[in-house]
Amino acid sequence: MxxxxxxxxxxxxxxxxxxxxxxxxxxxxxxxxxxxxxxxxxxxxxxxxxxxxxxxxxxxxxxxxxxxxxxxxxxxxxxxxxxxLVRLDPGYRVHFERFDEPLEIRADAEANVAAFEALEPGAGRALERYLDSAREVYDLAVHRFLYGTFASRTSLLAPDVLRQAPRLARLLTRSLEAHAAARFADHRLRQVLGYPAVFLGTSPERAPSLYHLMSWLDLADGVYYPQxxxxxxxxxxxxxxxxxxxxxxxxxxxxxxxxxxxxxxxxxxxxxxxxxxxxxxxxxxxxxxxxxxxxxxxxxxxxxDTGWWDRRDPGPGAVLALLGVEGHLPQLAHHSLFFTHDWRRNFDDVFGGSRRVPDPASAYVCRPSATDPTVAPPGYENLFVLVPVPADPGIGRGGLDGAGSPAVEKAVDGVLHRMAATLGVPDLQDRVVVRRTLGPADFAADLNAWSGGALGPAHVLRQSAFFRxxxxxxxxxxxxxxxxxxxxxxxxxxxxxxxxxxxxxxxxxxxxxxxxxxxxxxxxx
Incomplete structure (x- = not known):
């Protein structure tokens, strides 16, 4: 054009x-x-x-x-x-199945290096090298890929791209999961470094390791919130x-x-x-x-056309819950992640061949009332819960006060039950005064989202950069x-x-x- x-x-x-x-x-x-x-x-x-x-x-x-x-x-x-804008500290908190203590990701990179080292000797220095690499790849992406239309492929022949070509080839053909596993032994650290794949609409084993650049954003550059x-x-x-x-x-x-x-x-x-x-x-x-x-x-x-889309990956769907909760929940950070221990099974349920709603499921919980007093009445908390599920409108729609489709409400109840046990708040569900759920069918109906997807087409290799x-x-x-x-x-x-x-x-x-x-x-x- x-x-x-x-x-x-x-x-x-x-x-x-x-x-x-x-x-x-x-x-x-x-x-x-x-x-x-x-x-x-x-x-x-x-x-x-x-x-x-x-x-x-x-x-x-x-x-x-x-x-x-x-x-x-x-x-x-x-x-x-x-x-x-407010810079969050901690940026987020991670709760791991089978471990009592959560891991806090701080606003300061040095603090995160120390936290990694505390869980695995040598992991602090390994994280420094990992973040150095992530920053280099991020800068290259910003200057050569993200802001280019690919209307001219000459950008791929730029000297800095050609110099990095062997490295880029390795990063594109190796999974993010394998990239993290080669550098860290602790299961929890691998999960923290692999989870950014979900922001990309895929799983750590399906995302190219080029996307380890995402760790620069949350572990070093910081997480913000608009009041x-x-x-x-x-x-x-x-x-x-x-x-x-x-x-x-x-x-x-x-x-x-x-x-x-x-x-x-x-x-x-x-x-x-x-x-x-x-x-x-x-x-x-x-x-x-x-x-x-x-x-x-x-x-x-x-x-x-339809045939083109049939060969593509729509990314994940999501079950959402918007919850107003009576009383305070200081156990939750502004952003909290709850990871199941069987990482691979959870992602296979969402992205694999026989897709189904995971049970138990990893989940993300946002508590904006931890930072922003305007989002909830005094004495109450505002919670946003997201459960990654397959991009399938057949999972159903959400509703008010438990009136959504059975699979949607069951997924939310499962996460609330696990949160209550993990946080030591046995009456959590009894304290919910506002409950609205959303499912993949809502995304399809309200947003015309392909397959009811929550994010958009996954960033697997064939749907990244000029392949997108x-x-x-x-x-x-x-x-x-x-x-x-x-x-x-x-x-x-x-x-x-x-x-x-x-x-x-x-x-x-x-x-x-x-x-x-x-x-x-x-x-x-």
Whole structure:
């Protein structure tokens, strides 16, 4: 796609990638309309308020803060100006089955080195080397892969990439699980270093060891939290998009991408929302890519048809529980992980051939009320519980007060029972005053999520970097993509970068580094 003169643009989907795309295009001079099917914006990064509690219903880890700040600086502001960020210490706490004492991951890398050394002699120095490698690979990824559209493969021939080619080949063909096991003997340390694979939508044995770079983010770079919850991030994106001139339309589901045929190549001419046409010179599909390609794009013009998706991995589904709990739970950190001892079986249940809801299951618990007094009434706690399960809408939907599908409610009850025993809070379930659950069928129905997936296509080798779905249609001129289904991948930072990659496509920019920040951007560097 060559550089384009700003005209009319329609963005389909009002999640993080859609809002960021609308903002950047409007800033570039495009006349932008964003169409979102839900009554609110945010997509997976949603919120729900009930009984004085305010719950985030999606992302809850704020990692890669420089990506957020870079986006806001492109918009002439800064993360400091738009958000009230707190660095968490501990970043998170890990509870292990068969071990009484949890492991705290601190905000200071030196403290984490000491904690590793306390569990396994020599592991402290091994972690230092592991993090040095993770930082080197992370920096290479940022400068050569994450911010590149792969429209030109010359970036892969850059001297720094060629120098690292043998190392990259080893990291891509060895699993993250094997990479950690070769350096650490303690089962708990291997679990801590392997768990970032879940952020990538896969398991440690399926993720390439290139992704050990993720450990730099949580063990050294730090974990943050935006006061008020992740809804404030969405609010900030809405704010900067409107400030730039984008028009945001909620409750406006798009039913088709309209194409002008004839000439050398089909050209996008807009979208249709019900009976209403929205003409455009550029369309950005920022909704679930599977939905855009298989439901909105004309069948004969699909870049990624049903057969293509049948050969891909949708990543995990999730059972979620939003819980308001009476009394305090100081035993829980802001972020807590509960790991089963039979690590391989748990992941095989989620990602293996005969997929099922794990029992017992590893789980993640967020207690934002540990940091933020605004998310729960005085004297109560706000808990968000996530149980990774197969991406299968057949597992069912959630509901209020235990009214969800049996498999969904059983998974939540199992985790609560284990939490009560681990934390020494036998009356935990009796103290729950608000309970709402969500299952894979909710993700499918509410977000058009492929297979009811919670995160997006898994970052296995064949779905990473230039092997991942690209961000431009191969058959329709003027149709671009943003979000978790396309490059660079899943997670809030990646969605922000995907919006920047849309702008690069529009400009005809094949660079691999972040776009230059306008000199008028505010706030400290």
């Amino acid at each position: 060559s550089a384009r003169t700003p005209g009319r643009a329609v963005v389909v989907g009002g999640g993080v990638a859609g809002l960021a795309s609308a903002a950047l295009l409007a800033q570039e001079g495009w006349s932008v309309d964003l169409l979102e099917q839900q009554a609110t914006f945010g997509g997976r990064a949603g919120t729900w308020e009930h009984g004085g509690f305010r719950f985030d219903t999606g992302p809850s880890w704020y990692l890669m803060p420089e990506v957020f700040d870079h986006f806001f600086r492109l918009m002439g502001t800064s993360a400091d100006a738009e958000l009230d 008020g919850g992740f809804g404030t991030v969405v609010d900030a994106l809405v704010r900067v998009a409107r400030r730039a001139g984008a028009r945001l339309h909620a409750s406006t589901p798009v039913t088709s991408v309209e194409v002008r045929r004839g000439g050398r190549r089909p050209q996008v001419r807009g979208v249709r929302a019900g009976d209403e046409p929205w003409e455009a010179d550029l369309v950005v599909g920022a909704a679930d890519l599977h939905h855009v390609e298989t439901s909105l794009v004309p069948q004969d013009l699909r870049t990624y 779905a690209q961000n431009a249609s191969r058959t329709i001129d003027g149709l671009l993509y943003a979000g978790n289904g396309t490059i660079p991948g899943i997670g809030l930072p990646m969605c922000l970068i995907s919006a920047e990659l849309v702008l690069k496509r529009v400009r005809g920019d094949t660079s691999t580094t972040p776009l230059p920040v306008p000199t008028a951007a505010t706030g400290p560097a």
